[in-house]
Amino acid sequence: MALEDFTTYTEVDPNSDMTITAPKIAVDTMRRDEVAWAVFDKGAGHFGDFIHLVKFTFTSVIGSYGGLGYWGLSNIVGTIADIVAANVGILAWNYRTGGLAGLWYLQDVNDDYDSSLQGFVTRYATIERNGTSLTLKLYSDAERTELEVTLSVTCVTTTYRYVYGAVSREKYTDPTATTTGDIENLDLQEAVAGGRSQVVII
């Protein structure tokens, strides 16, 4: 499967906190109240059930309700605050001093949330939606043989259009509340459009 090329994502980054290369978004001291994101429009109704893979390493998260989304789906483009206000989306994010991993499902009155203290280590995430069940499994190795925790939330079957490689919190002005870390190797595990076929001559 092909990794997402983050250089093709639409980037809003007024204070140049993100350095984006094809496989990676490196975030350096992004403020909690920042308005920033890297998002791709896959088209209306694109994401139903899915299994997505991504790697993240957060080295610093300072401040309550700060942090950064390292993966998300929504039908709007904006910050986490915008997605919360619109109440439509799914977010996996690291927040709070100490590095709390969270899975947040937002859909009108069906909001659900789960979290686990992970600290500042590299994690390999598998995010899966299967009907009305949404899980985030965090592994400590790329082969995903060492499972650290499973977070789970109930969801509905709304389809989504936009996928986020990174999205800021936009909450509570405080210049000392910042997040630093890398997000990389997002794999949506989808067939590449216009994929090549291979002819084998025996």
Add this chain to the structure above:
Amino acid sequence: MALNFPPDCDTPAKRTEYCYRAQELLRRLHNGMGKWYREGLTEAQWDQFPQKVKNRYPYVPQLPQYLWNDFTSIVFDKISERIVNKLLENRALLLESTAWQINVEDI
């Protein structure tokens, strides 16, 4: 196969606890199998697995990739899904618990 609670596991709180414990035991099984695939195990280490797992995956020094894939997709994912479904169902019931009078403004 299904997740069936014991007769005395009869409240959302107990069932949620049961599910989290089941999830933890599954995680440990997953990681034991992962170690077998990644590094290999002695036969004595393999012998610690549940009998059903040993029946399905007889001892070899290192679990081959196709059997690791079999475990993750056929065994682990299915059991994980059953646990998660029951966990979410009972956790949702806990949110509506009236076991205590709680004044959040006093917390």
